[in-house]
Amino acid sequence: MNGIKALEKVSLTDDIPKRKIKWKPLSWVCLVIVFIPIVAYFVFNGFPVALSFISMFTEMDNNDLSTMQWNGFENFVNVFHDERFWKSWGVTLILATSQFVTLLIALVIAVLLEQKVKGAKVLQIIYFIPYICSGVAVAIMWAWVFSKDFGIVNAIFGTKIDWLNDTEKPFRLVLCVYITIVWQAPAYGIVMFKAALKNVNPSLYEAASLDGAGAFYRFWHVTLPSIKSVLLFLLLSSITQGLAVFDSVLVLAPLQWTGVAGPDDVGLTVNYYIYIKGVAHGEMEYAAVMSWFLFVVTFALTFPVIRARNKASEG
């Protein structure tokens, strides 16, 4: 949002005096300064990513570039025939749906907090705490909650279910990861939604009330359009984050000595697999294919949202 405004300002203020620029020495100092972020970007982001692109078509010995040899599309063939790869996508997509639950919870809580609730300030402070907690610590916390012998969940239900390591029903682990995400992720959305709700013009509500509109109608026709751009922004970051689950699965489904993540490998997300292949096993050419595939999927999913956002900020 800010970006569009910034762009407009630049073009508005600088169109006219363009021809009058005097090329002082300071201009050159500035030119050097503004090249810092561009050069840094290309060195630390652009170059490694380009390198990974090239590596997709090669074979290396433990990520050593000096041993690089072209092997055409062999890595692609291997990755796309890799059952583990597709399975990790299945797990990732299931976990990514938690982001919609997250957005819904965040919206509901933010709307409720705006209802002139007593103690809303304190509540907001509490609700934001999960955001500042690390994924690792949160996962450890929930691992204890779901622990087999002494977990509080089993104590409440009087069961002895091994939630995190049930070989019969491995899917229980995914459920635990899901809950961990849904516990932590809404914190950010609540703050963002709440800031957006504050900016909704109250006279719109009054007008709608005078027209005899119900609460739901008001929410749908007044609130929702006003917070559309924040909603789309959150959707954008949710998709990116949802597909990149890593920290929590690494703690809740640590690699077993068999090389499997969690019971029946259900803890393996795409990013986890990329890490195992590229960093732990030193087969970055293989991991690069997976990374680029993840990039393409992320981009394809976010592209409609980006377009909707641009449309919303234009209109």
Add this chain to the structure above:
Amino acid sequence: MQTSIKSIFAGIDGREENFKPRKKKEKVTAGRVGTYAVLAFYTLWILAPFLIILVTSFTSNKEYSEATSYIWWPKDFSVEGYERLFLDDPYMVDGIPSLFRGFLNTMWITLLPLASGLLQSLLVAYCYWQEKFPFKNSLFMFTITLMFIPLGAFGFVGYMFYQNLGWTEGFAAFLPLIVPGLFASASTVFFLRPYLDGISGEIIEAAKIDGMNFWQIFFTIVLPLSKPALIAQFIFGFVGGYNNYAGALMYLGNESETMWTLQLTLQKLISYMSTSPDGDYSFKCATSLMAMIPLIIVYLCCQKFFIEGISFGGGKE
């Protein structure tokens, strides 16, 4: 935390008084009760995991060895988990608790690039704001375009680059975590630029007439005036750095324990505990609690900055 729970119940009890100053239309409806019920439930849901590990961190292993399920309240409080954490943890070197060492590592790894990167980004934003130089508009557009490329999927591919640079072994393994952040970043520039637009250009003009040079203006006028925006960006970056796990695991995971960051130490301690036969539950819970507490305390002390900073700094994207 206790007081906050009280205040929620106070909120429910004090419903009637709360309604007095409002319009007549609003009564104690089912909707109001529902609102409070949902919020009370959500508060409990958020706080519950913390309370659970807090209780367990004070429960002795002896008690657990005789128990058959979760202990809701320990018979006698024990601090053995904390004792072990501070006096006898498995990765202790030279008598320094590993978690504390990890904290110190995290601090310098986070703060050094953050300070340098922020200062440079402000300098870049200032150049775009006030100075005139060739290709200004095109360069600004280009910088912003770079920022919009979603590189999230490439979190791990950089490893190959740094490995071939020789930056993944020994002390050099710190470099991939620090060096990229030392420079101005496109996203921070993008965020700071509109903020500077809100500052009156007349101040700068006046300073120029007074004979102040570029650097004097930057350090004595622009820098102090941009403090709110810098704080917002600082908090955003600090929380990210404090909680960074993937990067630390990638580059420092195989290095000696003296190089581990806080989150890495936490994960290593927990996985060490899981492999040991006697489940040291109080130690586990005390460790994860202690790893979270510093940031939570800082947050509670200046929560206004945090919430504003995050909603502000996050909106930059």
